[in-house]
Amino acid sequence: xxxxxxxxxxxxxxxxxxxxxxxxxxxxxxxxxxxxxxxxxxxxxxxxxxxxxxxxxxxxxxxxxxxxxxxxxxxxxxxxxxxxxxxxxxxxxxxxxxxxxxxxxxxxxxxxxxxxxxxxxxxxxxxxxxxxxxxxxxxxxxxxxxxxxxxxxxxxxxxxxxxxxxxxxxxxxxxxxxxxxxxxxxxxxxxxxxxxxxxxxxxxxxxxxxxxxxxxxxxxxxxxxxxxxxxxxxxxxxxxxxxxxxxxxxxxxxxxxxxxxxxxxxxxxxxxxxxxxxxxxxxxxxxxxxxxxxxxxxxxxxxxxxxxxxxxxxxxxxxxxxx
Amino acid sequence: xxxxxxxxxxxxxxxxxxxxxxxxxxxxxxxxxxxxxxxxxxxxxxxxxxxxxxxxxxxxxxxxxxxxxxxxxxxxxxxxxxxxxxxxxxxxxxxxxxxxxxxxxxxxxxxxxxxxxxxxxxxxxxxxxxxxxxxxxxxxxxxxxxxxxxxxxxxxxxxxxxxxxxxxxxxxxxxxxxxxxxxxxxxxxxxxxxxxxxxxxxxxxxxxxxxxxxxxxxxxxxxxxxxxxxxxxxxxxxxxxxxxxxxxxxxxxxxxxxxxxxxxxxxxxxxxxxxxxxxxxxxxxxxxxxxxxxxxxxxxxxxxxxxxxxxxxxxxxxxxxxxxxxxxxxxxxxxxxxxxxxxxxxxxxxxxxxx
Numbered sequence: 001x002x003x004x005x006x007x008x009x010x011x012x013x014x015x016x017x018x019x020x021x022x023x024x025x026x027x028x029x030x031x032x033x034x035x036x037x038x039x040x041x042x043x044x045x046x047x048x049x050x051x052x053x054x055x056x057x058x059x060x061x062x063x064x065x066x067x068x069x070x071x072x073x074x075x076x077x078x079x080x081x082x083x084x085x086x087x088x089x090x091x092x093x094x095x096x097x098x099x100x101x102x103x104x105x106x107x108x109x110x111x112x113x114x115x116x117x118x119x120x121x122x123x124x125x126x127x128x129x130x131x132x133x134x135x136x137x138x139x140x141x142x143x144x145x146x147x148x149x150x151x152x153x154x155x156x157x158x159x160x161x162x163x164x165x166x167x168x169x170x171x172x173x174x175x176x177x178x179x180x181x182x183x184x185x186x187x188x189x190x191x192x193x194x195x196x197x198x199x200x201x202x203x204x205x206x207x208x209x210x211x212x213x214x215x216x217x218x219x220x221x222x223x224x225x226x227x228x229x230x231x232x233x234x235x236x237x238x239x240x241x242x243x244x245x246x247x248x249x250x251x252x253x254x255x256x257x258x259x260x261x262x263x264x265x266x267x268x269x270x271x272x273x274x275x276x277x278x279x280x281x282x283x284x285x286x287x288x289x290x291x292x293x294x295x296x297x298x299x300x301x302x303x304x305x306x307x308x309x310x311x312x313x314x315x316x317x318x319x320x321x322x323x
Numbered sequence: 324x325x326x327x328x329x330x331x332x333x334x335x336x337x338x339x340x341x342x343x344x345x346x347x348x349x350x351x352x353x354x355x356x357x358x359x360x361x362x363x364x365x366x367x368x369x370x371x372x373x374x375x376x377x378x379x380x381x382x383x384x385x386x387x388x389x390x391x392x393x394x395x396x397x398x399x400x401x402x403x404x405x406x407x408x409x410x411x412x413x414x415x416x417x418x419x420x421x422x423x424x425x426x427x428x429x430x431x432x433x434x435x436x437x438x439x440x441x442x443x444x445x446x447x448x449x450x451x452x453x454x455x456x457x458x459x460x461x462x463x464x465x466x467x468x469x470x471x472x473x474x475x476x477x478x479x480x481x482x483x484x485x486x487x488x489x490x491x492x493x494x495x496x497x498x499x500x501x502x503x504x505x506x507x508x509x510x511x512x513x514x515x516x517x518x519x520x521x522x523x524x525x526x527x528x529x530x531x532x533x534x535x536x537x538x539x540x541x542x543x544x545x546x547x548x549x550x551x552x553x554x555x556x557x558x559x560x561x562x563x564x565x566x567x568x569x570x571x572x573x574x575x576x577x578x579x580x581x582x583x584x585x586x587x588x589x590x591x592x593x594x595x596x597x598x599x600x601x602x603x604x605x606x607x608x609x610x611x612x613x614x615x616x617x618x619x620x621x622x623x624x625x626x627x628x629x630x631x632x633x634x635x636x637x638x639x640x641x642x643x644x645x646x647x648x649x650x651x652x653x654x655x656x657x658x659x660x661x662x663x664x665x666x667x668x669x670x671x672x673x674x675x676x677x678x
Contacts, residue, residue, distance in 0.1 A: 004616035007649040011619050014635070014642060019623065022631040025523075035522055036626060039515045039552060064395050064433075071377050102375060105363070109395075116429035120421070 026301055029323040034257045037300070038224050041253050064112050069101040152180040153237055153266040156310040159317045160187055163231065166260050166319045167193045172228025174260075175251075177215040178235050182208070194228065216243065219250035227255045233264035237271065237287050244288065245296075252300055255322055261302065263293045263318040270314045290316040326357040327385040327670075332394035334373050335366035337563060339472060339590050340391050340412055346473035346659075347387070347410070350666050363396050379403070390414070391587075393433025401441050409448040409464075412472065413455045413587025413609065414438065419507040424538030438462065447673060451588040454609035470665045471657050474590050475566075476597060481574050482567040489575035495527025496520065496637040499576035499600070501569070501591035502583070504560070505537035509605075509624075510545055512582040516629035518552050524634040528557070533572050535563040573598035577643075578636045581610060582624045589613045593657045596650030601643050603632045617653025618646060 073090050077083035090097075167174055167188065176185050179197030188195050189208050196209035198218045211218055215235055230251045235244060255261065266287045272280040280286070288296075290307050297305060302320035309316050329348060335341045344360055351358035360373040376396055379386070385406040388397060392414060400407060414434040421428035439462050447466040450456040456469045489497075498517055502508045510532060517530040536542050549558050561572065573579075579595035581604040592613050595602050602618030604610050614620055619632055636643055655661075 003652055004649075007616040007645070007652070010645065011616070011649070015619055015621060015632070018619075018621075018631045018635055019628055021635075022625075022627045025631070026627055030523065036515075036519065039518065039626065068395055068399070098375070098377060101377065113426050113429075117426055120426075120429065 029301065029303070034225060034253075034255075034322070037249075037253050041224075041249070064108065068108070069104045071098040071101040073097065152234060153264070153271070153315050155181050155184055155233065155264055156312070156315070158311060159264065159308065160184065162308055162317060162319065163262055164188060164191050164193065166262060167195070167229055167231070170194065170228035170260050171256050171258055172226065174229040174231065175218075175227055175254075176231045176233075177218070178233060179210060180234050182210070185210070195231075215247055216250070219247065219254055222250075222254045224253050225256050227251070227259060229255060229259040229261055231262045231264065236263060236265040236293075238283055241288075248296060252322065257323055259322045261297070261320050261322060263297075264315060265290060265293060265318070266315045267313060274314075290318055293318045324355070324357045325385075326380065326383045327351050327387065328358060328379060328383045329360045329387045329389060330376065330379065330396055330400045331360065331362045331389040332392055332396045333364040334360060334362040334369055336368055337565075339474060339588075340389055341366070341369075342475060343410075343412075343473045344389050346475075346663075347666065350473075350663055351670065354667060354670050356670075363394065390434070390438065393430045393435070393437055397434075397437045397441065401437075401444055407441075407444060407446050409441070409445045409459075411438075411448055411450045411455050411459055411587075413451065413458070413585075415505075415507045415585050419585055420505065420538065423506045423541040423544070427538055449669065452609035452612055454612060455587050468669070470669060471662050472588050472590065473659065473662050473666070474593070474657075476659055477566055477570060477573075477594050479566040479570050481571040482565075483571075485568045486571040486575055489571060493529070493575065495525040495529065496578065496633060497529055497531065497576045498633060499531045499533070499572055499579050499595075500581060501533045501572070501579070501594070502581075502589075503534045503537045504532065504542050504545065506541045507583060507585040508534075508537075509582045509584050510541075511548055512605075512624055512626075512629075513580060514545070514549055514552060514554055514558060515626040516580070516582065516624075516633065517557070518554055519626040520630040520633050521554075521557065523630060525637070528633070530554075530558045531561060531572060531576065532559065533561045533564055533569060569594075570598065573600050576600055578603055578633055580629065580633060581605065582629065583607070583610060586610050586613070592618070593654050596654035599647045599651065601636050601646035602650060603629070603636060605629075615653050615656070617650040 071094065073086065075083050075086045075090065077086055163184075164187075170193065172194070174193060174195040175198060176188075176195055177198035179185055179199040180201070182197070185195060185197045186208050196211065198211045198213060198215050200212070200214050232247065232251065235247055239247065251261070268287050268289060271287055275283070290309075294305050294307060297318070297320045301323050303323060305318070305320045307316055307318050329344055331340065331344050333341075334344060336345075348358050348360055361376045361379040362373055363376045365373050365375070376399060379399070381404070383403070383405045385408060386400055386403050387408045387410055388400040389412065390397070390409050391412040414431050417428040417432040417435065420431060438459070442459070442463040445464055448456075448459050448464050448468075450459060450467060450469050451472045453469050456467045459467050498513070498520075500508070500510070500513055504510055513530060517528055520528045549555055561568075564572070573595055579591070579600045579602045581589060581592060581602070583589065583605065585608050587609050589610050592602055592604060592610070596617050602614055604614050604618055604620055605624040606614075606620040606622055611620055619636070621628055621632060636646065
């Protein structure tokens with residue numbers, strides 16, 4: 001076996017060991033997941049959004065090509081004398097023409113640069129507007145009517161005690177959102193769980209802290225590592241996939257290591273039977289399966305993952321602890 | 324005398340393509356050709372030694388175009404009646420730079436357009452790596468081959484002042500990356516990896532960046548990320564440095580780490596190997612074939628994996644020694660004399676035949 005082959009094999013073994021070690025240390029919580037989540041969020045936040053596509057590209061390319069000024073004046077003439085005279089004049093003035101040509105060429109290049117930038121900006125705006133147009137719901141009115149007519153999934157009584165036990169030793173304030181069942185928040189609060197709710201509809205309960213705003217907006221304004229845990233529901237039933245994943249990402253970022261977390265999610269099948277085919281088809285989002293939430297949380301190396309199904313099989317409670 | 328001239332959009336010293344172009348000119352001249360370099364933007368140090376692009380003789384026998392960015396100079400090459408040879412150093416995809424620098428994105432996009440447009444008129448293409456060759460083959464270039472880039476082995480003696488200062492300041496693992504501060508070089512991934520290394524294994528680890536600034540937007544975002552990650556005191560940007568100082572950095576560091584998302588060759592990897600610095604790199608584009616059997620190639624550049632690899636190399640003396648030995652062996656494959664010989668035989672066998 002050659003030295004290089006032997007080196008390759010040896011280094012591949014080492015890399016495999018390193019990858020296994022990294023996985024094991026991550027699984028045992030030795031690596032700070034909160035730190036990595038925070039880094040990912042920061043990098044995502046600071047990467048600007050712009051790109052370039054085809055458009056007036058050809059025009060700019062034409063300007064660039066035309067900005068090339070050839071200092072060598074053609075010598076062709078109908079007579080050899082004329083050609084000779086042109087040659088002499090060119091020889092005598094070449095230094096001057098070349099100097100000018102270089103400057104004009106440089107100017108052309110500098111002119112096309114901002115044009116390219118403008119082109120890129122326009123395309124970017126165009127793309128963003130297109131994306132927003134896609135998001136602007138042409139059936140928004142119909143969808144609003146549907147949502148207004150659909151009751152939230154009722155959290156079963158049996159989940160109360162599980163949640164209480166799970167949240168009791170939370171290392172800080174627990175957020176409950178989207179809050180749609182004030183009784184559950186009141187129950188947990190009275191049992192000395194340091195908890196507050198976020199409700200887009202503004203449901204308030206006396207002596208219980210409820211913020212009236214969208215959960216995403218609320219989480220966006222929080223600092224990292226300030227929450228002691230979360231109970232996530234509501235948005236899990238009807239938020240778009242992107243909304244659900246974004247909320248989860250922000251919650252993970254805002255929670256301290258060791259925070260207990262809980263997700264209450266309706267069963268997709270039971271929800272569609274309850275909503276009927278029209279609402280199921282037209283609603284933006286659909287509930288993710290409990291297995292999917294488990295997968296998403298396990299990807300973040302959450303531990304003690306438990307799934308509890310409601311006795312009437314309408315929804316599930318997923319609990320876990322963050323690392 | 325047969326003339327084989329080179330066209331290059333920009334020529335400057337301390338630049339991989341610039342150095343390669345100057346070295347190739349010497350090979351062409353010593354092989355008996357008349358050879359000059361013609362460029363649109365010339366560094367002041369090279370004004371007397373190179374020519375403005377308009378001065379390219381119309382009766383040149385062959386013109387080699389150094390292809391690494393979009394430029395109107397490529398159109399000049401394409402229109403020239405001589406035998407046309409492309410020396411392809413790869414062009415960063417616009418998708419990797421577009422988010423950071425619209426102007427640069429426009430230039431690289433133009434380069435990619437030109438690369439595709441000139442497939443049919445190019446008589447022969449020389450590529451730095453098989454990765455680059457594959458790109459041209461896919462575009463339909465009829466004759467391609469791989470010859471590595473020509474670069475100086477960096478034999479300069481280290482700058483003792485810089486070396487002493489670096490050694491005096493060192494505490495934990497010293498991680499080095501050399502390259503332009505550009506998004507495709509993924510400096511931000513290195514910051515994340517070293518941040519993780521500091522948090523988990525080595526709270527004195529330090530990251531050194533050597534290289535010129537690229538898109539201002541990227542550098543600015545990188546500074547923000549570094550501040551926010553609490554790494555301001557643990558990351559040093561040294562900027563572009565002369566060869567003696569660069570050698571000092573190679574000698575003072577513990578490991579060279581490259582997490583680039585796109586490279587057409589990556590000269591600093593070989594320079595590190597030449598100076599006995601263990602190499603850890605993310606295996607992508609041409610990096611894998613440049614590193615070859617001379618370093619640790621990671622398929623995953625998540626901060627956890629990279630931090631583990633850096634820690635392992637810095638703690639495992641036998642692994643570091645083996646990496647040094649393997650690196651030296653690998654670097655020999657790119658030795659200037661070996662690559663020069665490849666260019667000479669290429670010139671004698673193919674170029675002379677086609678003229």
